[in-house]
Amino acid sequence: MNSLIIAALLLVLLGLAYQTGWARGGALATATGTKVHSRPQYHASYVAVWTLVPALIVLLLWAVFGGGITLNFIREQIPADVLAGLDANGLNALVARIHALASGYGVVGEIQPYEAAAGNALRSFQFITFLGVVAAAAVAGLGAMLYARSRITARHRARNAVERVIGFVLFACSAIAILTTAGIVASLLTEAIKFFTFINPLDFFFGTVWAPNNAATGGDYGKYGLLPLLMGTLMITVIAMCVAVPVGLMAAIYLSQYAPRQLRAVAKPIIEILAGIPTIVFGFFALVTVGPFLRDIGAAVGLNINATSALTAGVVMGIMIIPFVSSLSDDILNQVPRTLRDGAYGLGATQSETIRSVLLPAALPGIVGAFLLAVSRAVGETMIVVLAAGNSPVLRGSIFEPVATITVSIVNQLTGDTDFAGPQSLVGFALGLTLFVITLGLNIFALYIVRRFREQYE
Amino acid sequence: MDTLTGNTRVTQSPDVTSTPVELSKRTTRLTARDVTVHYGSKQALHGISIDIPDRAVTSFIGPSGCGKSTFLRCINRMNDTIEGAKVGGTIKLDGEDIYDPSLDVVELRARIGMVFQKPNPFPKSIYDNVAYGPRIHGLARSRAEMDEIVHSSLRKAGLWQEVKDRLAEPGTGLSGGQQQRLCIARAIAVSPEVILMDEPCSALDPIATAIIEELIDELRENYTIVIVTHSMQQAARVSQKTAFFHLGNLVEEGNTSDIFTNPRNKQTQDYITGRIG
Ligand SMILES: Nc1ncnc2c1ncn2[C@@H]1O[C@H](COP(=O)(O)OP(=O)(O)OP(=O)(O)O)[C@@H](O)[C@H]1O
Ligand SMILES: [Mg+2]
Secondary structure, eight states, X not given: OHHHHHHHHHHHHHHHHHHHHHHHHHHHXXXXXXXXXXXXXXXXXXXXHHHHHHHHHHHHHHHHHHHHHHHHHHHXXXXXXXXXXXXXXXXXXXXXXXXXXXXXXXOSSOOOHHHHHHHHHHHHHHHHHHHHHHHHHHHHHHHHHHHHHXXXXXXXXXXXXXHXXXXXXXXXXXXXXXXXXXXXXXXXXXXHHHHXXXXXXXXXXXXXXXXXXXXXXXXXXXXXXXXXXXXXXXXXXXXHHXXXXXXXXXXXXXXXXXXXXXXXXXXXXXXXXXXXXXXXXXXXXXXXIIHXXXXXXXXXXXXXXXXXXXXXXXXXXXXXXXXXXXXXXXXXXXXXXXXXXXXXXXXXXXXXXXXXXXXXXXXXXXXXXXXXXXXXXXXXXXXXXXXXXXXXXXXXXXXXXXXXXXXXXXXXXXXXXXXXXXXXXHHHHHHHHHHHHHHHHHHHHHHHHHHHHHHHHO | OGGGOSXXXXXXXXXXXXXXXXXXXXXXXEEEEEEEEEETXXXXXXXXXXXXXXXXXXXXXXXXTSSHHHHHHHHTTGGGGSTTEXXXXXXXXXXXXXXXXXXXXXXXXXHEEEEOSSOOOOSXXXXXXXXXXXXXXXXXXXXXXXXXXXXXXXXHTTXXXXXXXXXXXXXXXXXXXXXXXXXXXXXXXXXXXXXXXXXXXXXXXXXXXXXXXXXXXXXXXXXXXXXXOSOHHHHHHHOSEEEEEETTXXXXXXXXXXXXXXXXXXXXXXXXXXXXX
16 A cells, blocks of 8 residues: 555656656747757656656655664653563564554454554554655655756756766666675675584585585584585586587587578477476486486496486486587577688688688687586586486596586585574585686686687687 | 799799780680579579680679679689579580589689688688688698798789788788788689689779789789779779670670770660769
């Protein structure tokens, strides 16, 4: 109800201000006969901004300080002897009861007379302050509107002012994106630092045993060595890239250079559907089809391959990434100017010679970028690994054995009962931070490569 | 020009003299008969028939969109790379049909080189740009031989003095005029017999244009050259034979001096005097 009234107030202010600015700007144009700097809609936007910002500031101030003021008011309604006998929790409970009474929800237990009185007082207080705030916002908005209106003259640069406001809004939006990133990193960092008060960082980063003692209360926390998880992540990522890069790149080359138009029109969307399959479905596929298949193949050639292994997860993850690599590479190959290809054909190069010696080098920066994007995705992938890698956090060199990855271990540590007080759950943040640093490093490396090649080739 | 003398490795006919031979006495290198081109359902060329003489410059002139580039691309079958393009009629190089199914296109393009309207050096070093063709065709047996081909091609293209100290730098870092000469060097490095040039000077300033015209004049002694140009003066200056295209038809062809002084066709006259186009 209240928010509806506020929204209505803002809308009315907006319409009024826009209309005022428009009328004033339009009247100037016809009345003075001189050349008006800005067109009416800019004057209108100018007045609208001037009106809305003060009104919003008033509302914002109430949103920030209103809670404290209300709380003070409630405390004053509680008899001094009752207040003296309450601790912090008791006070909170009482305040909640009074709020409930004021809004008419009702409370459990007997209602003390002073509670009822306080509830009534609070109700009228809330009503009056709400009216006051709305009135203040309206007055601030209208005052600012009149001021802005008085500033409109023929030479007034409303257009430039509106441009500055737009610039600021855009800046604010990008600031939100950046601040969110910073906030996430900061929370990862603080929690990870808490973890390192329990576990020595050296034991974490260079430890070869992963055996958290999840049931322990105090004393023995278990061992938190990162290396088995890192090894599992790297193994699966490398296998996935070994599958995705050659297949994806060659599919892209075929589709963009060799395939007849009709085939391309059908094949491209089909490949992109692959990218739309949920990763959990790839997980089933790995568990039910690929794992047993690889095990049988291994048995046939005398290799002992586990059905859930780094190989299974890596192969399926590679299949999942193929559409990424191929559709990004395809776009990049199509962007290489036709004239370059013609130059090679004109010298008597065959199609594959042209692709190898002219097309791929020219497209290389983009393609490397695509690969590294795919790697970042593989490193962070979770569902396939949960189902298909066997979840065995033991440091082993064989890709035929089960492994565990960083992502899976985060899931294991953070699901179920967690209180974020012991290293059992805090380790999730340390692992998350490690993952973040790895992907960040990959992205920086990708940027570096792309820039180096761009300089060389442009 | 001293940079153009000294090397005769790619010379086709050592008996050539610098005194221009009468056009009528030259042998015919290329013959086109009834060449048509369709782009999809749209016909771009309507039965072009022309003879292109050996060791002379033939220029194609005509208003924009009349099919000059299209016909030029027919000669080394670059239209094959355009989706939906269909070529009809016959084109013979030394009496051999170049659209014969048994003919190797890749080899044909090595014999008929092409310089494009826009300079298109590969994103490689200057040296590798010129060495590209010789490498894929295996023209050099040793590093020294390759050096020799690269250096002499750059000399012939009049670029040697400017780039001899920076052969390892990327070709894309050169100026537009230098890039165009690099592309010419790249084309002649494979010792083609015919060189096709599609508006090679359209992106160049008058000085670079003069250098390239001079170069064409020198190259004419050893190569058969076909050039597309929008500049009447250029056609008159560098070519011995001129062909005027209009709306996909070959309107008139003949000795350059005849076309420019005494055109038989009204359309030709209007075009070269600037009334259409
Ligand atoms: N790849 C293509 N696909 C479809 N139509 C084309 C293609 N290339 C050229 N054409 C058409 O064929 C006709 C002849 O084009 P062409 O490029 O040969 O003209 P041009 O004489 O070289 O013109 P300009 O002097 O502007 O270079 C034009 O009408 C053009 O629109
Ligand atoms: Mg053209």
